[in-house]
């Protein structure tokens with residue numbers, strides 16, 4: 001019968017979070033509530049992105065963000081949605097957003113014990129073309145007794161309690177991981193308005209011949225970076241060279257790499273000696289996801305990305321992340337030429 005074809009054994013993100021909470025006897029429910037607020041902001045951003053062309057939300061908003069980039073209307077909307085969701089959760093003491101120069105403190109949330117870093121729309125240069133973009137987030141816990149200060153967020157990724165991202169593509173895909181846990185992927189069912197667990201316990205393939213980097217920057221690359229990427233294009237012993245795949249949205253390139261394997265990189269170079277991507281809300285959350293899925297992430301000095309401590313909230317870093325063996329290759333090239 002028709003009924004037999006319908007999968008009734010559905011794990012929603014809401015159910016998943018409740019079950020996670022039950023597993024932790026000491027849990028107060030605060031983290032779960034914070035995640036519900038995150039979930040709501042992802043759903044809203046997904047909704048507005050889908051409607052963007054119809055309701056004239058594409059194009060520039062006429063203001064600039066801290067880094068001088070032109071802000072898109074959707075950047076502004078998504079940032080506001082995210083801030084309001086965090087504020088109204090009552091569980092977030094402070095927020096760092098790519099779109100805000102300073103830390104936002106939610107003074108009314110007096111019992112809040114979490115600090116959140118986010119990039120509300122990452123890859124926004126792709127927005128108007130309808131190419132996938134995403135939201136990246138990292139969650140830290142306040143130090144014992146702290147009411148919420150900058151120090152509560154200027155911490156290495158090893159201290160993150162949870163991190164992940166949502167990609168707004170053909171469907172919205174949410175990937176989340178908790179400290180010491182596995183990586184789980186959810187797909188937004190627009191009809192139900194729920195994120196459904198579709199990719200439990202995601203594991204990166206150990207290796208894969210795909211590289212993802214903006215090769216237009218190769219003029220500025222350090223020699224070892226050049227040699228490494230050139231080596232991927234050689235085909236020793238009659239083998240095949242690597243395939244190139246670069247979307248230009250970190251979330252989309254990372255999601256593909258998570259599923260198919262390979263390497264994603266945005267190296268520091270002579271033009272941008274500190275790299276382009278931001279530690280708090282781009283590099284560290286992604287590094288946590290990749291490590292918990294069996295991959296690796298390192299900076300341009302080949303240090304473990306999760307151990308990098310930012311000095312300022314918008315600090316940048318070079319990054320190489322991907323399949324375990326692919327990152328091992330990057331490291332080997334850096335050893336050879338040192």
Ligand code: AHM
Pocket residue numbers: 069098119121122123124125214248249250251266276
């Ligand atoms: P954004 O936060 O301003 O969108 O910039 C971050 C994006 C990443 O999503 C992507 O990996 C990278 O910038 C692409 O940069 P480029 O256009 O230099 O290749």
Ligand code: MG
Pocket residue numbers: 098119121122123282
């Ligand atoms: Mg970004």
